[in-house]
Amino acid sequence: xxxxxxxxxxxxxxxxxxxxxxxxxxxxxxxxxxxxxxxxxxxxxxxxxxxxxxxxxxxxxxxxxxxxxxxxxxxxxxxxxxxxxxxxxxxxxxxxxxxxxxxxxxxxxxxxxxxxxxxxxxxxxxxxxxxxxxxxxxxxxxxxxxxxxxxxxxxxxxxxxxxxxxxxxxxxxxxxxxxxxxxxxxxxxxxxxxxxxxxxxxxxxxxxxxxxxxxxxxxxxxxxxxxxxxxxxxxxxxxxxxxxxxxxxxxxxxxxxxxxxxxxxxxxxxxxxxxxxxxxxxxxxxxxxxxxxxxxxxxxxxxxxxxxxxxxxxxxxxxxxxxxxxxxxxxxxxxxxxxxxxxxxxxxxxxxxxxxxxxxxxxxxxxxxxxxxxxxxxxxxxxxxxxxxxxxxxxxxxxxxxxxxxxxxxxxxxxxxxxxxxxxxxxxxxxxxxxxxxxxxxxxxxxxxxxxxxxxxxxxxxxxxxxxxxxxxxxxxxxxxxxxxxxxxxxxxxxxxxxxxxxxxxxxxxxxxxxxxxxxxxxxxxxxxxxxxxxxxxxxxxxxxxxxxxx
Numbered sequence: 001x002x003x004x005x006x007x008x009x010x011x012x013x014x015x016x017x018x019x020x021x022x023x024x025x026x027x028x029x030x031x032x033x034x035x036x037x038x039x040x041x042x043x044x045x046x047x048x049x050x051x052x053x054x055x056x057x058x059x060x061x062x063x064x065x066x067x068x069x070x071x072x073x074x075x076x077x078x079x080x081x082x083x084x085x086x087x088x089x090x091x092x093x094x095x096x097x098x099x100x101x102x103x104x105x106x107x108x109x110x111x112x113x114x115x116x117x118x119x120x121x122x123x124x125x126x127x128x129x130x131x132x133x134x135x136x137x138x139x140x141x142x143x144x145x146x147x148x149x150x151x152x153x154x155x156x157x158x159x160x161x162x163x164x165x166x167x168x169x170x171x172x173x174x175x176x177x178x179x180x181x182x183x184x185x186x187x188x189x190x191x192x193x194x195x196x197x198x199x200x201x202x203x204x205x206x207x208x209x210x211x212x213x214x215x216x217x218x219x220x221x222x223x224x225x226x227x228x229x230x231x232x233x234x235x236x237x238x239x240x241x242x243x244x245x246x247x248x249x250x251x252x253x254x255x256x257x258x259x260x261x262x263x264x265x266x267x268x269x270x271x272x273x274x275x276x277x278x279x280x281x282x283x284x285x286x287x288x289x290x291x292x293x294x295x296x297x298x299x300x301x302x303x304x305x306x307x308x309x310x311x312x313x314x315x316x317x318x319x320x321x322x323x324x325x326x327x328x329x330x331x332x333x334x335x336x337x338x339x340x341x342x343x344x345x346x347x348x349x350x351x352x353x354x355x356x357x358x359x360x361x362x363x364x365x366x367x368x369x370x371x372x373x374x375x376x377x378x379x380x381x382x383x384x385x386x387x388x389x390x391x392x393x394x395x396x397x398x399x400x401x402x403x404x405x406x407x408x409x410x411x412x413x414x415x416x417x418x419x420x421x422x423x424x425x426x427x428x429x430x431x432x433x434x435x436x437x438x439x440x441x442x443x444x445x446x447x448x449x450x451x452x453x454x455x456x457x458x459x460x461x462x463x464x465x466x467x468x469x470x471x472x473x474x475x476x477x478x479x480x481x482x483x484x485x486x487x488x489x490x491x492x493x494x495x496x497x498x499x500x501x502x503x504x505x506x507x508x509x510x511x512x513x514x515x516x517x518x519x520x521x522x523x524x525x526x527x528x529x530x531x532x533x534x535x536x537x538x539x540x541x542x543x544x545x546x547x548x549x550x551x
Contacts, residue, residue, distance in 0.1 A: 015037070015038065015039070015166070015167045015168065015326065016032060016037060016038075016039040016040070016166065016167065016168045016169075016170065016322065016326075017039070017040050017042070017148070017150060017164065017166035017168070017169045017170070018032075018039050018040065018041040018042070018169075018170040018172060019042055019138050019141075019150075019169060019170065019171050019172060019173045019177075019178075019179050020042075020043060020170075020171070020172035020173035020174060020177075020294070020296070021041050021042075021043035021045070021048075021122070021132045021134075022043075022049065022118060022172065022174065022294065022295075022311070023114065023117055023118055023121060023294070023308055023311055023312050023315070024172040024293050024294030024295070024296075024311035024312060024314055024315040025041060025043070025170065025172035025173075025293075025294070025315065026041075026118065026121035026122055026124075026125055026315070027064060027068065027121060027311075027312045027313075027314075027315030027316050027319065028170050028172060028293065028314075028315035028316070028318055028319040029041050029125055029130055029170075029315075029319075030068045030070075030121060030124050030125055030128060030130070030319070031067075031068065031315065031316050031319025031320055031323065031449070032319050032322065032323050033125070033128035033129060033130050034068065034069075034128060034449065035319070035320060035323030035324070035327070035476065036323070036327070036476070037322070037323045037326050037327070038129075038130075039130065039170075040133070040166075041125070041130060041131065041132045041133065042132070042133045042136040042137075042138065042152060043132050043133070043134055043135075043136065044135065044136065044137035044138075044155045044173070045134065045135070045155075046134050046135050046155075047134055048115060048118050048119050048122050049114060049115050049118050050115055051114075051115070051271065051273070052113035052114060052115065052200055052233075052271055053113070053114040053308075054113075054114045054302075054305065054307055054308035055111050055112065055113055055114070055225060055227075055233060055305060056081070056109050056110075056111055056225075056304075056305025056308070056309070057074065057078070057109060057110050057111075057112060057117065057305075057308065057309060058106075058109045058305070058306075058309045058391055058392045058393060059101055059104045059106040059107070059108075059109070059392040059393070059394045060309060060313055060392055060393035060394045061308065061309040061312040061313060061393070062074070062075075062105075062106040062110070063104065063105070063106065063394065063447075063520070064312050064313055064315075064316045064449075065117075065120070065121075065312070066105065066106075066447050066449075067316065067447060067448065067449025067518065068121070068124055068316070068449065069124055070120040070121060070123075070124045071106075073120040073123070074110075074112060074116065074117055074120050075110060077112055077116045077228060078110035078111060078112040078116075078228055079110060079111040079112070079210065079226060079227065079228035079229075080098075080099070080108060080109075080110050080111075080210065081098050081108060081109050081110065081111055081210055081211065081212060081225075081226075082097065082098055082099060082108070082210040082211060083095055083096060083097045083098055083210070083211045083212075084096050084098070084211065084212040084213070084214065085208075085211055085212075085213050085214070086213075086214045086216065086374055086378075087213065087214065087215045087216065088215075088216045088217075088367065088370075088371045088374075089371075090261070093216075093371045093374045093375050093378070094374035094375055094377065094378030094379075094383055095378055095383075096378070096383055096384040096387055096388055097384060098388065100388075101388060101389065101392055101394075103394070103425075103427060103428055103443075104392070104394055104443075105443065105447070109305070109391070109392075111225060111226065111227060111228060112228060113200075113227065113228075114308060117308070117312075135154055135155045135156075136152055136153070136154060136155065137152060137153065137154075137155045137178065138150055138151070138152045138173065138178045138179055138182075139151045139152060139153065139158075139161060139178065139182075140178070140182040141169060141171070141178070141179045141182045141183060141290060142182070142183075143183070143287065143288040143289065143290065144165065146167070147165055147166055147167045147168070147289055148165070148166050148167075148168070148169045148288070148289055148290055149163065149164075149165055150163070150164050150165075150166055150169060150179075151163050152164065166289075167289065168289045168290075168291070168322060168326075169289065169290045169291070170290075170291050170293060170315075170318060170322075171290055171291065171292045171293065171296050171297075172293045172294045172296060172311075172314075172315065173296055174294070174295045174296055175278070175295045175296065175299050177292070177295075177296035179290060179292070179296065180282060180292055180296050180297075183287050183290060185282050185283055185284050185287060185292065186282070186283040187280045187281075187282055187283075187299075188280060188281060188282075188283055189278060189279045189280030189281060189299070189349070190278070190279055190280070191276055191277070191278045191279075192276065192277045192278070192279070192301070192356070193240070194220070194237040194238065194239065194240070194277070194360065195237070195238050195239070195240050195241075195274060195275070195276060196235065196236070196237050196238075196274070196275055196276070196277055196302070197235070197236045197237075197238060197247040197251070197252070197255070197272075197273070197274055198233065198234070198235050198271075198272060198273045198274075198275075199233070199234050199247065199252050199266065199269045199271065199272040199273075200227060200231060200232070200233050200234075200269065200270055200271040200272075201231055201232070201234075201266055201267070201268045201269035201270050201271075202230070202231050202232075202266070202267040202268045203224070203231070203232040203234060203256075203264060203265065203266050203267065204264070204265050204267050205260075205261065205262075205263040205264035205265055206261050206262075206263055206264055207224065207226070207232055207264060208224065208226055208232075209226055210226060211226070212224070212225045212226075213225075214359065215259050215260055215261075216358075216359055216361070216367075216370075217258070217259045218362055218364075218367070219258060219259065220236060220237045220238060220255075220259065220359075220360065221235070221236065221237055221259070221359040221360065222234070222235070222236055222255070222256065222259035222260050223235035223236075224260070231270075234252065234256065234266065235302070236252075236255045236259070237359070237360065238255070243274070244274065245274065246272040246273055246274050247272055247274055249266070249269065252266050252269070252272070253265070253266055277299075277300075277301050277302070277356070278299040278300070279299065279300050279301065279349050279352070279353050280298065280299045280300075280349075281297070281298045281299075281342065281345050281346055281349055282296070282297045282298065282342075284338065285297050285337060285338035285341055285342045285345075286334065286335075286337055286338045291318045291322070291334070291337060293311065293314035293315055293318055293341075294310075294311030294314055294315065295307065295311060297314065297341075297342075297345060298310065298345035298346075298348065298349060299349075300348060300349040300352040300353065301352040301353060301355065301356040302352075303351075303352045303353075303355035303356045303359070304351065304352055304355055304391045305391075306348045306351070306352055306391065306393075309393060310344065310345060310348050310393070313341075313344075313393065313519075314341055314345075316449075316518075316519065317337060317340065317341055317519065318334075318337050318341075320449070320451075320517075320518040320519070321333050321334055321336065321337055321403070321542075322334065324451070324542060324543070324544050327474065327544035328544040329542050329543055329544045330542060332402065332542075333402075333403055333542040335402050335403075336401045336402050336403035336404075336542075339400075339401055339402060340396070340398055340401050340403070344393075344396065348393075351390060351391075358370060394425060395424075395425060396423075396424070396425065396519075396521060397423065397424065398423040398424070398521055399421075399422065399423030399424070400423070401423060403517070403523060403542050404422050404423040404521070404522075404523055404524070405422060405523065405524035405525075405540050405541070406422060407421070407422050407525050408525070408526060408527060410527075411525055411527065412510070413525075415456075415510055415512070416454075416456060416512050416514055416525065417429045417431075417442055417454060417456060417482055417500055417514070418442055418514075418522075420454075420514045420516075420522045420525055421522060422522045422523065422524055422525060423521065423522065424521065424522060425519075425520050425521055425522075426442065426446075426514070426516055426520055426521070426522050427442075428441055428442050428443040429441065429442045429500055429501070430442075430500070430501070431482065431498040431499055431500035431501075432498060432499045432500075433496075433497075433498050434483070434497040434498055434499055435496065435497040436495065436496035436497060437480070437496040437497075437498060439498075442454075443520070445478070445480065445496075445498075446516060446520050448478070449518045450476055450477065450478050450518060451477045451478070451515070451516070451517060451518055451543060452477070452478040452479075452480060452515075452516045453466075453469050453473070453477065453478070453479045453480070453513060453514070453515055453516075454480050454482055454513065454514040454515075454516060455469065455479070455480065455481045455482065455495075455511075455512070455513050455528075456482045456511060456512045456513075456514070457482075457483070457484075457510075457511030457512070457528065458483045458484045459511060461511060461528055462481060462483075462511045462528060463481060465511075465513060465528055465532070465534065466479055466480075466481040466495045467495065468534045469495075469513070469534055469538075470495045472534050472535070472538055473538070473543055473544070474544050477543060477544065478496065479495040479496065480495065480496045480497070480498060481495055481496065481497045481498075482498055482499075482500050483497065483498070483499050483500075484499065484500075510527050510528070511527070511528035512525060512526065512527050512528060513525065513526045513528065513532075513537060515537075515541050515543070523541060523542065524537070524540060524541050
């Protein structure tokens with residue numbers, strides 16, 4: 001897979017420069033373009049990645065891909081995973097089932113080698129009118145008073161350089177980020193004292209069809225994951241020996257015989273790799289007008305398949321926030337990017353590190369304790385209950401974020417659709433579309449990835465509030481009036497209307513407004529009391545404003 005057609009002409013004065021066209025950079029660029037913000041994308045590689053690298057897509061990343069309009073392409077190529085099992089001494093000591101996660105359209109993970117996800121995002125970028133300048137690398141980035149001065153040029157040609165001034169730079173250029181390094185942002189953490197070996201190919205014998213398996217031995221771990229279309233990924237850890245070449249057939253066969261079930265053999269290999277694993281997080285995710293994301297911001301063990309997922313969500317988060325700022329929202333909204341995404345990355349690194357160290361327990365007594373604990377947690381269901389939501393990354397707690405406003409005194413979230421709690425993901429709720437939308441549930445309505453204002457209540461006050469909000473925000477901010485079961489559908493031309501099964505507003509419940517961010521997190525809530533005014537509510541919401549052009 002590679003970039004078809006002629007290379008696009010350079011744009012000397014981009015408003016946003018995205019450095020890196022991996023999944024993180026492409027997610028950021030697609031989000032910007034969907035929000036009407038043009039951007040220039042450069043990538044040092046010659047085309048879309050061909051190495052399989054990351055495999056697993058969890059619910060949070062799949063929801064982002066849905067908002068970007070590529071989830072059907074990705075799911076269509078993927079293999080759904082049904083479970084994961086852990087073995088020690090040849091016996092199963094625990095496991096978790098996938099597919100039961102509630103409150104999402106993607107209740108379980110799927111397996112797809114990274115080029116499939118990357119190609120889908122690249123195709124979407126082209127559909128949105130974007131392009132990638134392949135074989136273009138960044139040499140340096142330097143903040144200026146009003147933006148960033150970037151020096152870039154053709155990969156492999158250090159003497160041919162171009163200097164551009166960008167208002168904003170997205171640094172999604174990988175673990176050896178030239179942007180991060182030129183800014184002097186520390187990449188803090190450690191490197192594991194083990195070397196990791198990967199191979200993708202045909203494996204015969206008692207291989208799993210839809211299950212990831214972890215075989216934990218005193219000498220190291222064997223991980224085996226089925227691939228879509230046939231074949232398996234086989235993963236080992238070994239002691240460093242100075243070798244830097246990909247593992248040969250003899251070494252792979254020996255390790256599989258030592259650690260795997262009897263009768264399992266590698267028949268052929270089409271990709272292999274040897275690498276070191278790091279656990280690192282950038283000290284800063286934002287330096288002035290540079291936003292650092294993906295592998296440039298965090299690295300961790302492949303345990304749980306979190307790297308690709310975290311990077312895609314980084315790209316979407318900074319993309320919608322930067323687009324909102326460039327369309328009139330307060331620039332302070334971008335302060336929430338590092339304050340939300342860096343703790344998320346730190347938590348992912350800790351979780352992956354804990355899983356990896358669990359794999360690599362060597363001492364007999366420690367192995368006995370680990371195996372006993374795994375059996376107990378698995379039998380009780382606690383392992384599944386704790387681990388799966390953590391890996392899925394759909395339940396953030398952002399109540400301390402500057403992009404979230406605390407609820408007013410006396411707010412009763414049970415009266416609002418989705419039990420709205422500022423800083424938490426809004427719950428789903430079924431409803432009957434009445435005007436302007438065909439969505440039959442709240443999460444379907446929010447799947448567009450746009451900001452939304454939900455107004456609850458059947459009274460004239462609620463309808464007037466919805467109409468007032470519609471006039472105050474741009475067309476690409478959704479306004480939805482949610483009436484009670486028997487509520488009317490006033491003025492369907494002004495805003496979307498749906499009926500839902502909650503309190504009808506006025507009387508049995510209160511009328512309210514809920515601002516939901518593009519990531520389905522509740523940003524703010526308000527009660528439609530007699531003193532409520534749209535301008536006051538919007539004054540504390542990080543929403544773009546209607547841009548009135550002079551006559």
